[in-house]
């Protein structure tokens with residue numbers, strides 16, 4: 001099953017390698033990992049998307065909690081939550097394609113943030129499924145490159161990780 | 163008080179109450195060594211190889227419960243220490259390892275004797291630190307001791323760049339540590355504990371299975387009281403021996419790959435299992451799909467990630483062994499006072515039938531020295547009260563099977579990592595911790611060669627360890643597997659040139675003895691222990707065809723033990739002493 005694990009981690013040199021090392025040493029899968037400082041500069045916030053049976057997920061959360069640098073942890077997928085990923089995607093858009101691509105971007109509530117005679121660079125945010133769907137609808141349009149941020153997540157309602 | 167970083171290191175160790183530091187100098191650590199020169203409170207023990215330093219500190223920690231302390235230089239000093247750090251990590255032994263590092267400005271430049279210490283040790287420590295400011299040094303050392311010795315213990319590395327040991331700052335050793343990200347649980351959940359007791363009291367075929375957590379958690383008394391109150395069978399893992407007195411009829415002996423028939427069969431057949439401070443290691447469980455198929459499992463462990471890792475557990479209890487067992491005992495007493503009395507007479511009848519196989523028996527009439535006999539005799543000569551360290555191989559299993567431990571912290575071996583070379587340096591740490599106690603190192607002729615240089619350290623510090631070399635001229639455990647599973651193709655398990663161990667011991671300034679006949683075993687051991695102030699190296703020439711029984715082959719279940727040697731064993735090729 002796919003899980004989104006959100007962590008607060010001491011903003012220390014080596015914290016990221018401890019977490020990445022844990023996943024590789026124990027053979028756990030990482031689909032995506034994002035990390036950035038928080039409003040409290042001594043802490044970083046990390047979102048890890050992983051897959052595994054319930055038993056493996058239980059081990060992953062326990063092993064992460066055991067790391068001295070991990071301050072708090074929550075499996076967002078256990079409750080109601082919001083996940084978002086940012087994608088920047090550059091496509092070939094020439095002649096009649098230009099209108100078609102623009103229409104698709106509007107439907108997906110994306111934005112064209114850079115333009116040349118032959119390309120558009122598009123910014124799109126949403127759950128992973130939406131980004132995947134957008135790429136799928138681009139069939140026939142040549143993608144020059146796509147950059148995805150990996151998932152960030154947060155719980156719904158007044159629950160918070162702090 | 164303004165001190166240099168180097169002085170802060172030494173003063174912090176003193177304020178932490180450290181008696182011994184096991185170390186070896188080198189460039190990046192020289193300021194620290196200079197600070198050692200100027201004081202006498204903390205004794206530095208100069209080993210002969212950094213692996214020896216880590217095992218000695220480890221042995222000290224296992225024998226005392228206090229963290230072992232190591233000091234090594236950067237680069238090769240660190241890489242040599244890694245085996246001992248990993249050994250301590252696998253067995254959850256508290257240890258603080260201080261490592262010199264190249265000056266801050268050179269880090270990352272491939273400087274002379276630079277390695278990424280924090281990177282290399284990361285997977286085999288509980289935690290590690292790279293000190294970046296002299297102002298942080300005392301605080302980091304305090305944290306290192308706190309982390310190493312709390313919760314599930316383990317080694318902590320503190321990497322200290324040389325420039326930081328030269329800088330000065332105001333010194334004050336912190337009295338406490340606050341870490342928002344680290345708060346080990348001590349007391350178990352009361353509801354779970356009382357559920358566990360109900361399950362135990364309702365069991366028809368209960369078993370109590372305990373490991374190193376009882377030893378490291380100082381819970382042997384609590385365990386013994388609970389087991390005796392319940393009158394339930396108790397079995398220990400290799401790491402847990404001494405947690406329950408071996409002589410007690412409630413004790414089924416060690417379980418697992420080379421455990422007793424009765425303990426493994428009882429594990430297989432039980433209906434309720436209480437596991438405390440044990441981690442369901444593969445050497446204990448055998449094939450997990452065949453593991454204890456009909457039991458309800460209660461698991462007490464200070465490390466939540468141990469629970470439910472290998473087997474599914476009905477009643478998980480996160481907490482330290484001692485307080486949890488104390489609480490269980492008081493509930494058991496209360497329930498018994500209310501008239502709930504377990505009746506497991508039929509279960510004991512079964513167990514006695516299994517016990518009657520005497521699965522550890524060996525040929526007592528042999529004209530050759532049987533290794534088991536040496537260990538039994540060692541028990542007799544030392545009244546079962548010696549501190550016994552061991553290396554890794556057949557001799558380790560025979561020591562575990564036949565010594566018979568009365569108390570905890572007396573059986574000291576590398577169970578998790580299985581590190582050959584552990585025994586002798588570990589014995590040094592034990593002997594330093596307990597100068598008036600008898601310390602025996604049970605080893606094999608292959609293992610002892612891996613840290614033989616420490617005989618020199620033993621001489622320098624007058625450590626009268628008794629080395630018992632069960633010399634079968636084979637890497638016996640390897641040979642045994644090759645005999646069983648590779649049709650007797652003894653690939654590289656035999657060394658064609660062994661040293662004359664007697665002359666070798668003597669060249670280090672010790673006493674060496676060779677014993678070749680069963681009739682001389684007892685006398686030799688008696689004489690050796692009579693020499694209270696000398697290290698005596700006893701080279702026992704043992705029967706080289708002897709195998710460790712019983713044995714569960716890898717992939718087998720607890721009910722699939724090989725009990726007795728097959729006929730084929732007699733045709734083992736014989737090799738004479740080189």
Ligand SMILES: Cc1ncc(C[n+]2csc(CCOP(=O)(O)OP(=O)(O)O)c2C)c(N)n1
Nearest residue numbers: 555556557582606607608609636637638639
């Ligand atoms: C450092 C290390 N290398 C290799 C092994 C694999 N190994 C396990 S037991 C053993 C043989 C040990 O031989 P010896 O010390 O003579 O003991 P015996 O089994 O003969 O009693 C070997 C090579 C190990 N455990 N540790």
Ligand SMILES: [Mg+2]
Nearest residue numbers: 606607636638
């Ligand atoms: Mg041998």
